[in-house]
Amino acid sequence: MAEAISNLSRKEQVIRKAAELFKEKGYSAASMRDLAQKLGIEAASLYSHIKSKEEILRTLCFDMATDFRASLSSVEKQNVSAREKLRLGIIGHVQVMARDLTASAVFMNEHRHLSQPYLRDFLLLRINYINRFKTIIEEGISSGDFRKDIDTKLAVMTLFSSLNWMPAWFSPDSTIEPEKLGQQLADMLINGLKQNV
Amino acid sequence: MAEAISNLSRKEQVIRKAAELFKEKGYSAASMRDLAQKLGIEAASLYSHIKSKEEILRTLCFDMATDFRASLSSVEKQNVSAREKLRLGIIGHVQVMARDLTASAVFMNEHRHLSQPYLRDFLLLRINYINRFKTIIEEGISSGDFRKDIDTKLAVMTLFSSLNWMPAWFSPDSTIEPEKLGQQLADMLINGLKQNV
DNA sequence: TTCTTCCACTAACAGTTGTTAGTTTTGCTT
DNA sequence: AAGCAAAACTAACAACTGTTAGTGGAAGAA
Numbered sequence: 292m293a294e295a296i297s298n299l300s301r302k303e304q305v306i307r308k309a310a311e312l313f314k315e316k317g318y319s320a321a322s323m324r325d326l327a328q329k330l331g332i333e334a335a336s337l338y339s340h341i342k343s344k345e346e347i348l349r350t351l352c353f354d355m356a357t358d359f360r361a362s363l364s365s366v367e368k369q370n371v372s373a374r375e376k377l378r379l380g381i382i383g384h385v386q387v388m389a390r391d392l393t394a395s396a397v398f399m400n401e402h403r404h405l406s407q408p409y410l411r412d413f414l415l416l417r418i419n420y421i422n423r424f425k426t427i428i429e430e431g432i433s434s435g436d437f438r439k440d441i442d443t444k445l446a447v448m449t450l451f452s453s454l455n456w457m458p459a460w461f462s463p464d465s466t467i468e469p470e471k472l473g474q475q476l477a478d479m480l481i482n483g484l485k486q487n488v
Numbered sequence: 489m490a491e492a493i494s495n496l497s498r499k500e501q502v503i504r505k506a507a508e509l510f511k512e513k514g515y516s517a518a519s520m521r522d523l524a525q526k527l528g529i530e531a532a533s534l535y536s537h538i539k540s541k542e543e544i545l546r547t548l549c550f551d552m553a554t555d556f557r558a559s560l561s562s563v564e565k566q567n568v569s570a571r572e573k574l575r576l577g578i579i580g581h582v583q584v585m586a587r588d589l590t591a592s593a594v595f596m597n598e599h600r601h602l603s604q605p606y607l608r609d610f611l612l613l614r615i616n617y618i619n620r621f622k623t624i625i626e627e628g629i630s631s632g633d634f635r636k637d638i639d640t641k642l643a644v645m646t647l648f649s650s651l652n653w654m655p656a657w658f659s660p661d662s663t664i665e666p667e668k669l670g671q672q673l674a675d676m677l678i679n680g681l682k683q684n685v
Numbered sequence: 686t687t688c689t690t691c692c693a694c695t696a697a698c699a700g701t702t703g704t705t706a707g708t709t710t711t712g713c714t715t
Numbered sequence: 716a717a718g719c720a721a722a723a724c725t726a727a728c729a730a731c732t733g734t735t736a737g738t739g740g741a742a743g744a745a
Contacts, residue, residue: 317600322733323733324732324733332693334734335734336693336694337734338734338735404517442672448657449676451653472642475639479638520702521701530724532724535703535704537722540704
């Protein structure tokens with residue numbers, strides 16, 4: 292029953308290495324023998340730490356989802372304008388991503404390999420998250436923060452596309468801090484939405 | 489030698505079905521037996537039409553690349569402002585995508601499964617395409633079309649992220665025409681870049 | 686020492702992978 | 716009717732897939 296304490300460290304090593312591998316080769320193309328080799332052990336030994344290959348994917352995807360949702364929740368609580376909420380939401384999203392770019396890449400690109408019912412659950416979480424951003428944009432349109440002639444669906448999809456491809460090109464050794472990057476991204480996107488007074 | 493004429497039709501059927509399958513399940517998770525089943529034939533029969541699984545992927549990726557480059561080239565030739573060039577470039581890109589959303593999705597998500605040296609070639613084409621957009625943006629900054637304080641790398645990456653995720657959420661039975669969509673997307677992105685006079 | 690927990694091992698499984706060789710069917714053209 | 720090419724078939728290959736069963740060593744606690 293010490294599993295919850297001491298096993299975690301080794302189990303986490305396995306999961307982190309798996310994240311790297313899944314990001315690199317994709318979930319399907321990454322074999323358990325590849326993963327084992329990266330850790331210097333035999334494939335069968337992995338099963339002392341994890342229940343299945345998919346369990347790793349599940350952990351990676353749902354843990355990231357939890358972080359994203361927590362970040363957005365704290366933004367929603369604040370009593371600020373829609374424009375500021377959107378800005379903070381974007382910065383928060385970028386910060387969560389930057390905290391683990393590898394897991395973020397997996398979260399984004401490999402979640403479709405989840406089996407049911409996990410895939411369904413994941414997609415529900417995801418659409419909920421997106422809709423909450425959409426609500427912020429709609430708020431901003433009502434309040435006059437944003438232009439009235441924008442297609443909110445297109446806007447929110449553009450927003451997410453921009454955010455989600457970050458792990459693909461943002462290098463962790465980059466000099467720019469995540470907050471600054473989020474700032475810039477928000478600036479670029481929001482000024483595209485802003486009313487031309 | 490009739491291969492070039494009559495074989496094409498069946499070979500193209502195979503490639504199109506493969507594109508659907510690759511988009512759906514991902515290249516690695518899609519087996520040749522899956523593909524054969526979709527076509528109502530045996531897996532081995534596929535090899536009357538194609539040389540290998542990867543040949544299909546190569547065809548899909550490089551054919552799309554050719555189309556994208558052709559579209560951009562025709563835009564570059566025009567003697568218009570940088571802002572207009574960017575607008576036309578975006579519309580062109582969206583139109584090429586819309587012409588084959590399935591192949592576009594494969595182009596975007598599965599190209600990494602190309603083996604060398606094809607992968608290298610593909611990435612070179614891709615970076616060249618991106619750099620040509622970047623040049624347009626830099627032109628626009630010099631000419632005063634765009635704000636001077638934007639990070640061009642971030643801008644171009646945001647642009648591509650937005651463009652590239654389109655096949656994931658744009659449904660072909662949507663009422664909106666590709667040109668209109670490209671128009672809107674360009675509007676949203678460009679007004680984010682536009683100088684606030 | 687003995688017990689327990691962690692972590693690795695070997696051996697093996699049943700199923701799937703892309704692909705080949707060789708053969709037969711199909712349908713058009715002469 | 717004969718011939719030809721396209722396109723399908725069956726059978727099989729070697730390699731690889733995720734995973735299980737059972738075992739053993741190492742390290743710390745009793």
